[in-house]
Amino acid sequence: MTKPLVSVQDLTIRFRTDEGLVTAVEDVAFDIAPGEVLGLVGESGSGKSVTAKALMRLNAGNTRYDPASRIVLNLPEGEVDVLGLKRERDMMVVRGGAISMIFQEPMASFAPAxxxxxxxxxxxxxxxxxxxxxxxxxxxxxxxxxxxxxxxxxxxxxxxxxxxxxxxxxxxxxxxxxxPRLLIADEPTTALDVTIQAQVLDLMKDLVREFGMAILFITHDLGVIAQTADRVAVMYLGRIVEKGPVRQVIRAPAHPYTLGLLNALPRLDDLDAELTPVPGDIPSPLERPHGCVFHTRCPVAIARCREEVPPNSVQPGGRQVACHLVAAEAPAEAVG
Amino acid sequence: MTPPVIDARDLSVRYTIGHGLLTPKVHLNAVDGVSLRIERGNFFGLVGESGSGKTTLGRALLRAAPISGGEVIYQDSEVRYDLRSLAKPQLKDYRKRAQLIFQDPYAALSPRMTVRDIIAEPLEVMGLTASREETDARVREIAAKCRLNLEHLRRFPHAFSGGQRQRISIARALVSGPRFVVADESVAALDVSIQADVLNLLKAIQRDMGISFLFISHDLSVVAHVCDHVAVMYLGRLVESAPTRALFSRPRHPYTSALLSAIPSLDPDDRGSAEKLEGEIPSPTAPPPGCKFHTRCRFARERCRVEVPALREIGPEHVTACHFAEEFDFTRAHGPAHAGAAGG
Structure with a gap:
């Protein structure tokens, strides 16, 4: 088996603020193989952009990476420990070198003059x-x-x-x-009309094939993920709650949050389906729930979810789910 | 039969760019001869790409954009207004009857006002209540409808999430008791889980209060779920308008079909089957002659380049502006991009 291009392990990111240390990302782990498209889905505040920026060390000065956090790039020239880079000059190996990034608002990325x-x-x-x-x-x-x-x-x-x-x-x-070996695309089509989005997504798919690079595709749109990604990781409040092959995750979501996202989505194949919101609001990062971060909004939470962080259970097909109920029983029922 | 709440005929909004002193005067038809009827109590969807004129049309119906041509009649159970010729007191009254919900719930609310004051402001400005007690009672009533509690009313907007803020914006728009509400991309800035909540709230308001909505959106899947009737705009013109089901099951204009096809399918195995619309929407200052869509239409023929297609009836309440609506099956070429999807 070839080494992954990117390997993220135990990534925990906190920000020092006036109100104390705020945890934005907690125990996040994923690999991206060369030429692979990994989708990172989540709502605002889920920590997906912060995670992506960590790969290029683009987070602000008040960022603290926990000592156990590791981000490793396996380049032909050798292994790069991204979080261990000290000098600005060394970071150029990563920034604009091995990794390029495109953003939601291209106007902000070009100097106007x-x-x-x-x-x-x-x-x-x-x-x-x-x-x-x-x-x-x-x-x-x-x-x-x-x-x-x-x-x-x-x-x-x-x-x-x-x-x-x-x-x-x-x-x-x-x-x-x-x-670059890796392209980080942070909501690259969110500001575009659907017709233009379709053109840009097509272009990106062609380029992946042609250049053989990997993409970390950040979006809140599960449709865009279904169209582009090989694997997908679903984030909620700084944690990856479910990750696996895109077909498995979208067709038969196992984590209650993934299921909730899909049930909230207006779908064209069933116009009569009720739109079911995920109950409640995303908690403030200052009041991170104990145990499973999703338990305050989870319709099937049990007492254990309030106390214990659920472990990642690995399922056949390679999917990983962080849910006590999934670990204990069969996968949650599919949507639809 | 009750008359429609909005009956627009040949409505145009035209702006002039440049002063004509050094640069030639350029006219821009943001809305170009649009006719539509919004039936009372209807949830009417308006879709199109950026630059299609949907926001300008919404504003014109609220008399917030200048109407340069055509006629718009507003009618509810009490009044009938010709929007082009409203006297000042009538316009003031119309402001009470027709309201707007904005897209960005972060920009729409003053950070220095409590939620109670934000919701009460229209009542005070319009002088709709006689006393503070009456204002408070009205604010509490409308806040409850929008699922905001008394505790919320004392706080400032910064303490609220996007979904809650949008509920505050909705309460503010509804407090004057409007009969017609324009919701311009009102869920576009929200996460899907919250979007569903706000959409359900808007539908409940339509049902319970009998308010007619013009729901402007670029998101066709959202429109498909909440709207009774949908109109599609392209470069200032209405190209198709139909009951939601008819429009989505069988679009009768190639632009509608292309829009539907561009929605990313939730089925990972349905990749690349979508028909791709080439190019971009042309500049409204130099619209193509004939059918404005012909430059991007793969069905276009000679006639489309010279003759402007009229909006004509093609089914029950279903109108299209395509010369060849009968001849081509626009959906056939790209397969069921909007049908097949995941599911267990």
């Missing part, structure tokens, strides 16, 4: 040994590759002259021009 082309060239000069002329050629080629018409003209334009969909394409072009 520098042309799109100039920014693409700049990062290539930093991360590769290309000459300026070669970097320019590669950038224009990448713009063409992501389906931007008249790439040479677009190269000289500013981000505000691009439409939302074009900006997202340009950002993908920029992120991929350095040939």
């Amino acid at each position: 520098i042309t799109v082309g100039e920014q693409m060239v700049e990062q290539l000069l930093i991360h590769t040994s290309l000459t300026r002329a070669a970097a320019r050629d590669l950038s224009i080629e990448m713009l063409a590759r992501v389906g931007i018409p008249e790439p040479a003209r677009r190269f000289g334009q500013y981000a505000f002259e691009f439409s939302g969909g074009m900006r997202q394409r340009a950002m993908i072009a920029m992120a991929l021009s350095t040939r």
Whole structure:
């Protein structure tokens, strides 16, 4: 078996705030194989973005990683212990080198007063040994590759002259021009119209195949996950409650939270289905529930859930579920 | 038969860009000759991509965007207004009868006001209550309908989650007793689990209070679940309008069909079967001639490039603006992208 490209173990992230230490991510573990698309799903505040940013050490200065936390990148050049990196210069191996990231709002990722082309060239000069002329050629080629018409003209334009969909394409072009091993895509299509989203998702799938890179795909949209991911991890309040192959998790969710998310989703295959909200609100990170983090909203919680953190039980097919009830009994009933 | 709450005929909203001094004057038809009827008590959905004019249309129906052409009649059991020619006192009265719920529950609420004051403000501004006691009673009544308790009313918005904030916005919109409410992307900023809760609340309000809704959304699966009737806009024009079931089971306009097909299917084995719409929505300052959709339509023929298709009836309450609605089966080419999905 080949080594995973990324291996995250016991990742616990806390933020120092005026109100004390706030736990954003707790005991998170996952691997991403080379060329694999891992979907990370969860609501706002579930810690999915914080987890992703940790891979590039992009979290703010008040971030504390617990000593046991490990993020390891297995690159051809050797193993990189991401959380052990000390100097800014060393982090360049990761940032824009082995890993690139694209965001929900591409406007915020482009400097408004520098042309799109100039920014693409700049990062290539930093991360590769290309000459300026070669970097320019590669950038224009990448713009063409992501389906931007008249790439040479677009190269000289500013981000505000691009439409939302074009900006997202340009950002993908920029992120991929350095040939990263892993692309982190944080809600890359959330701000786009469905028709444009479909185009961008198609493009991303093509590029994965062509470049053989892995993707960590962060989204709240289970439909987008079903269309793109090989495996999926569901996060709630900083913990992964369920992870496994995308078919298994979406077709037959085992954790009550995953089931709740699917039942809340309006589905086009059953217009008469009631929309069932997950009861209650997500608790404040300052008041993390004891035991299972989901027990305050869980319709099937038992006394044990209030006290004990559920262990990960591994099921046939490779799915892992952190639920006392699943560990004790057969998997929860499927949705639908 | 009761007359519709909104009856718009050939409604246009046109903006002029540029002053014409150094740059040529450019006209932009944000809403271009739209006719629609919203029946009383209906949950009417309006969908389309960004730039399709759906928000502007919603605003025009609230008299919050200038109506440049056509006619809009508002009618409830008490009054009948021609929205283009409202005198000041009538407009004031209309503000009470027609309300808006915004998209972003974080931006819509003043952080310096308590929830009670936020909900009470419209009553005070419009002078709808005579005393503080009456105001309080009314606020409590509407808050209860939106599942906010007395404890909530004393707090400030920052103490609430997105879903609770949206319930506060809804309470504020309902406090003046409107008969017609425009909900513009009111669940777009919410997580799915909370979205379901707010949608259920809006449906309960429609049922219990008999309020008519114009529900503007880019999310077709949400619209499919809550709306009785759906209209689809493209570049300022209405391209199709039908009862929800008819629209989703058999769209009669290629744009509607493409929109449906673009929704990511929950079935991991149904990848890539969707029909992809090429390109992007053209600029509204330079709309294509003929059918505005022809530049992206894979069924387009010569006639589409020259002749603007009229909106015509094709089934019960079902209208479409496509020359070839009878000739092509728009859904056939891409298979059941919106049918098959997970399930146990």
